[in-house]
Amino acid sequence: MSYPRRVAAGVVAALGALAIGIVVPAPAIAEPSTPASYPTASSATRLQGYFFDTCTAPSLSALAAWRGRSPYTGVNIYFGGRNRGCAQPNLTPSWVQSAAAAGWSLVPTYFGDQPFCMSGSKPYRYAASGAAARGAADGNDAVAKARALGLRAGSALYADVEHYDRAAAGCTPAVRTYVSEWTRALHRAGFLAGVYVHQESGLRDLAYGYNWTSYARPDAVWMARWDNVATVTNWPTASNSLWAEWQRSKQYRGDHNETWGGVTMNIDSDVIKGPVATVAKNYRVTSTSTLNVRSGPSSAYPIIGTLAPNATVSVVCQSRGQVVGTTSVWDRITSGGFVTDRYVSTPSTTGFSAGLPICSYPGQLNISTPVNTRSGPGTAYAANGTVQGGGLAYVACQKAGTKVGTTSVWNQLVDGRWLSDYYVANASNTTYSAPVPRCP
Incomplete structure (x- = not known):
């Protein structure tokens, strides 16, 4: 075959000590952990x-x-x-x-x-x-x-x-x-x-x-x-x-x-x-009346559009939000807005659906040592794991918590753990980063 072939070998030293929430000088947001600029209708x-x-x-x-x-x-x-x-x-x-x-x-x-x-x-x-x-x-x-x-x-x-x-x-x-x-x-x-x-x-x-x-x-x-x-x-x-x-x-x-x-x-x-790759998947609006499209995963967010009953809706990913009926899942669609999954023909009516990713906006850790994750958005919560230095933090949503360095923003990862946004390369190390939604 004419496509490429590879073989593998070599040694690299292990990384350094564990960072446990100690405030350090503000990390750079350039190389090596260059942040990605995610548009609204995106997800990893x-x-x-x-x-x-x-x-x-x-x-x-x-x-x-x-x-x-x-x-x-x-x-x-x-x-x-x-x-x-x-x-x-x-x-x-x-x-x-x-x-x-x-x-x-x-x-x-x-x-x-x-x-x-x-x-x-x-x-x-x-x-x-x-x-x-x-x-x-x-x-x-x-x-x-x-x-x-x-x-x-x-x-x-x-x-x-x-x-x-x-x-x-x-x-x-x-x-x-x-x-x-x-x-x-x-x-x-x-x-x-x-x-x-x-x-x-x-x-x-x-x-x-x-x-x-x-x-x-x-x-x-x-x-x-x-x-x-x-x-x-x-x-x-x-x-x-x-x-x-x-x-x-x-x-x-x-x-x-x-x-x-x-x-x-x-x-x-x-x-x-x-x-x-992320590929949007088509489903159907199941409500009998107009379905509101909102700017975030809750009815508290502004209405930015509507979908007619039985209309085709292209879902990019799913996010946790306000409970509607039997589910707290909201679908991010290709317009960038959110609709409650309660009225979309995805496989599950109670939780996340197989075949659809949880919305995430990854950023590399901007320090070389591992950082503790927490059970909640603050350093007072129990440590429950680490993210390796330079590794990707798959951020699902953001919420205010204990101030670390220059920011009080904490990221909830797709697996439910929390990580201070101070250590993640994204659009800001002082406040929230679009298009990441707020955690419910």
């Missing part, structure tokens, strides 16, 4: 499990044959880049919508320009002097192509970085610069920046410079090591403390055929605990 989506990658996006009939029969719940798509080697006759907005509606998670990969020192024959390459411009250009193009396919802001887009000669003069700084500008371009548009890297070059170099302030740090890494060990921990090139918060994927088996439901495909096998 996470996947834990198995996916497969193949050069050409499979037909919907092939996906239907594999769904529920194979161990895979996700599929990679090569959605752009000048070095993309395969035609994509199936990859259309309709295909994306149908694949997502059928329950498939999508892992979008962009096969853009490669470093001048790349090992291989791909024709489009950047020189060291052009790495910054190329990284920004590829990032901007990836965002445009992702949007054209219906991938929402908050999606993770993965840049393919092929194996390269680290001994070549200027090679490693060029790659770091490309990845940094790719990351910055995606963050400006509200997307998460992932990279698909070789264990002996890209992963090694990015891990070594994980906390460097010279470069923006990507949000997620996807590496290959064909050892048939499906794990996202204990990698030889990156300590478990790096990209530790739902930020990892591994290609653990290379080219091989698998047959499920009578359909054979040549694939690589992958395991993931990390961010994927």
Whole structure:
């Protein structure tokens, strides 16, 4: 097959001591934890499990044959880049919508320009002097192509970085610069920046410079090591403390055929605990009267629109809010507003629905050491875990609490834990950050 292959290895030192709410000087909101600017109708989506990658996006009939029969719940798509080697006759907005509606998670990969020192024959390459411009250009193009396919802001887009000669003069700084500008371009548009890297070059170099302030740090890494060990921990090139918060994927088996439901495909096998694409899903308004669209997940927020009975509504994600009938769930729709899930035909009438993400707006921790999470929005609440330094905090909502550093804002994460916003790179380290809703 003509699509990229990777193998993996290397060592990185462990990170430092635990931060326990001690006030420290105001952290920077630039590199390495460059904040993303999320638009209103956005959300991150996470996947834990198995996916497969193949050069050409499979037909919907092939996906239907594999769904529920194979161990895979996700599929990679090569959605752009000048070095993309395969035609994509199936990859259309309709295909994306149908694949997502059928329950498939999508892992979008962009096969853009490669470093001048790349090992291989791909024709489009950047020189060291052009790495910054190329990284920004590829990032901007990836965002445009992702949007054209219906991938929402908050999606993770993965840049393919092929194996390269680290001994070549200027090679490693060029790659770091490309990845940094790719990351910055995606963050400006509200997307998460992932990279698909070789264990002996890209992963090694990015891990070594994980906390460097010279470069923006990507949000997620996807590496290959064909050892048939499906794990996202204990990698030889990156300590478990790096990209530790739902930020990892591994290609653990290379080219091989698998047959499920009578359909054979040549694939690589992958395991993931990390961010994927966000795709809005269509449902129906079930109320018998006009359904109000509000600016937040409660009837206390202003009405910003309405939906007619039986109208189609495209749901991006779900958020906790005011109780209406049997549910406290509210749906964030593609206009950016919220409607109560009580009157939407999602699978559940009492809680979050399978197949829809909990609304989240991730920000990297802007310090290098782990930070305690709490059972409530304040330092007086019991510690109940940590978020690793530099890791992603998947923020669901914000609420006022104990002042830490320059802010009294606390973030509730999608798993219910609380983290001071002071340690999270987002739009502000003094007040609330749009479009994150207030916690009920």
